[in-house]
Amino acid sequence: MKLVTLDTETPVPEPLEQLTAQQPTAETLGGFLRDQNFKTLTTRVVDQLTEGGATAIPPAAGQDQASTSAPKADSFKAIADCEFPIITDMAALEVIVADAFETGFLAIDTETNSLHAPTAKLVGICLAAKPEGGAYIPLAHVQAQDLLEAKEGDDIKQLPTDQVIEALKPVLEDPSVLKIGHNFKYDWQLLKRLDVDVTPVDDTMLLSYVLDGSQHSHGLDNLALMYLNHEMVKYESVVGKGKKQITFDQVEIPTAAKYAAEDAEATLRLHRVLKPRLIADKMTYVYERIERPLVSVIGQMELNGIAVDATVLRAMSEDFAKRLQVLEGEVHSLAGTEFNLGSPKQLGEVLFDNLGLPGGKKSKTGAWSTAADVLEPLSEEHEVVAKLLEWRSLSKLKSTYTDSLQNDIVSSPTGGRVHTSFSMAATNTGRLSSSDPNLQNIPIRTEEGRKIRTAFVAPKDHVLIAADYSQIELRLAADMAGIDALKDAFKNGIDIHAATASQVFDIPLDEMTSEMRRRAKAINFGIIYGISAFGLAKQIQVSNGEAKDYIDAYLGRFSELTEFMENTKEFAREHGYVETLFGRRCYMPGIKDKNPAMRGFAERQAINAPLQGTAADIIKRAMIQLPGALADAGLKTRMLLQVHDELVFEAPKDEAEKAIELIKRVMAKAASLSVPLEVDVNQADSWAEAH
């Protein structure tokens, strides 16, 4: 029987008008969208998944999700008792493909020789079209024959990669068969590089993430243990660890098959548990409309990479090396002793024990703190402090940025590019994170650091476009807390920090000083972070009492804020989580902790998460729209990076103006709030000037 999977495919984002029109509001969230639009979807998926004796819908996920034991096993054999075949002929492969068309599901896991999707080599593919149906297709394992050794008789036949891909492409691109993976963004890229555009997809990592983003690990091994009560074969037991670690293509095929085949099997079974749970928890909106469509969007961004000019980085590294050496000598002679400048422990002893500088505070481990905010006031006491701080900043720039980034450049005929990895399941608020390398913390605040951005460039005849949301989290605070005075300020497009200062300090705008504006800006940030007098005092260097007065004045002027914060905390205490405007849940494990410090921390998180999380939802909605909108407009502009409230694009020079207009429009309309969303956009030859 062929199952209809209409509801599980949302491969193509809706037109912009439709999406914005459908944006949930506080009222519609609990009603129309989640209960009507997705009702059909949910029941159909459950019907499919529960057909043939699968598990009943488990209880809703929540705080104690981990403690609810694995669901009752269904009528299938335990994974550990399954024998998974190695596929060595096309006929056997065709059977799996036919099964997939029959069941409407195909779990996939690609095995490669590295974790870097834009360059990794495909070594094998694991498939499972039904429970107990796991199988491994070895493609590029190194065997005796390849090593020109005599024993080629022992070799296991490997099907040619292009032949296997050709056979799989129809099912991988068929809209009626749901492809299921774990961290599927990775596999999507591998297959995209082989000219297969896999769709539609479900991702068990993202299901787990949407259900509870506060979980420490969304790894397949962890989830299999939690939900399937199955202990997976450890990757390290297959490839070894440390210096002796080998790549997956060096692993003997029978060993590899034992490890790999259970990945697709476990992923398929995990899907049968998590998808119904998503539905029972009414979390389909965030998953179906935000996370799932992003898999291919972010996958494509990672494949795109960004052009980086190695010569700029090399020159900066050399410059830094010379200056670091000079500074090191100066610090040693000023301190009167030679020590490792990079060791906070040694530095603390030199500054506070030997030189007797004042004001040092010891941390819980008994060591002196030498953090920049501690040392800065001391630079007037002793010359060595300023030198040391300069050494620190250059050392950071060199080791983390100018040196390391050079090693991340992937060379190609058209020039070198860097491909970051965006994690879609790393934060408790819905933000992405970036690693290997992290391109979300490239310096900008100091002039020296900012120069690093001149190495991020556009190729010939292209420009980089940087588009960022202006004050998005404060706008959301104004909207979500319903602060009329703040909303008016945003509607009138006036300088928000100056307007805040005017209100809080009761001074007309035309008498505003830069110091007052600076303090008001700090308070505005404090609001977003779940303000405390202690934290604000430390941040803007005033007494605790003075900070408290500022906060009281702020809450007095923006009276709606107090109620919003109290309501948010109360919601968190009642449910154990807070929600974004789009219904994403952010769990707050410490909200009822008996330790007041822990509780206070959780309360500040509870205030911050709806703001940070809604901003994350909004930029994700824009990201889903943009590639299609650009293509529909006949533009070749490509999206490269996301930095929380900023998107970076690469555009042919002659279409940049058109692209900018479109980008600005799509981003601004990604949510409709009671305040406008403003987007600043610039184009230039490098990221430094485009910002």
Next chain:
DNA sequence: ATCGCTTAG
């Protein structure tokens, strides 16, 4: 592995 520090939004 963890700490201490620094980078970003």
Next chain:
DNA sequence: GTCCACTAAGCGATT
């Protein structure tokens, strides 16, 4: 009495 402003990742030193 808390010793905290929110969210991340990476490097070098230390355990």
